[in-house]
Amino acid sequence: MSSTVILVETIAVIAALGALVWLAVLAATRATRLDRLNVRVDLAYESLIAALERRAVVARTIAAINADSPASSELADAATIAESAPRGQREDAENRLSVALASMSTVNREPALVAELADAQTRVTMARRFYNDAVRDARTLAGRRMVRWLHLGGHSKLPDYFEITERVRGGS
Template sequence: MGIWITVIGIAMAAAILLWAYRVAHRLDRLHVRTDLAHQALVAALDRRAAVARTVAAALRSRDDTALDEFGVDMARLADCAESSSFARRENPENELSILLGKVAAATREIVPPPTELIAEVADAQTRVVIARRFYNDAVRDTRALAQRRPVRLLRLGGRAPMPEYFEIIERVGA
């Protein structure tokens, strides 16, 4: 009888260790996924800032004072957004989204309209939306697993910081 209790105890300990190993490994893979999604999001945001600077240069090249001011503001916001740290980037990106949403309205009077720039802005905006969704999905999955009570008690997440969501405006109408 005593041998069976020992065998059952060893089997339970092995099952718990196997579970802990699998959860720690899963959490590590989720952190890697979050890091890769973070890099993709930063790349999409940087690309959108570059597109915004291109649009700003095109608007400043016109002989219209209103468009020139619009271009200066857009270039300033693109520089501000790109130079901000990731944790402080949400507000400048939101302002840039609002300004980029007004591009079509501001360029209606330009003949011929810069359709290639408008298409480039739309593509950059779409890529930011997709990258943000992937990043926030990875953050959600990582946080859900890391905040479970057994995972916290056994410290299976190690010293990895808890990832934060990135919330910006997805679509802005003109």
């Protein structure tokens, strides 16, 4: 064999090894990013649940203050159901709580309670947006060809969006 052939074969082997190393580094960075995004989704979900639970506490306070109203027991029940609902049924339970909150009369409601409810609603809105942004980013990366082909996400299920009606108009 001539030295030219050996040189060409050596260069080809080095190029192939370089491509494999590049692919391995790229796969590792994508897997790490996907893991970080999944952690972000989990943390955002916990924040969302905390905001929803705070809203439920405010709803129960409104129900307790307006105990003479026929809608107050419905509101208290909706808050309790929303807090204890499993993850798959949480959206529906939170939507029922939103409707129950809207059905309560706002007449003679203490300004502090109005402010507390508005703050709770705002926190739910923000937490839901942060969560859904994290879900979107994780789903986008998990949908990339390399991530799918190399199974960089393992066999984990893609996170789902959390869609609720945050504010329902109503009340008197």
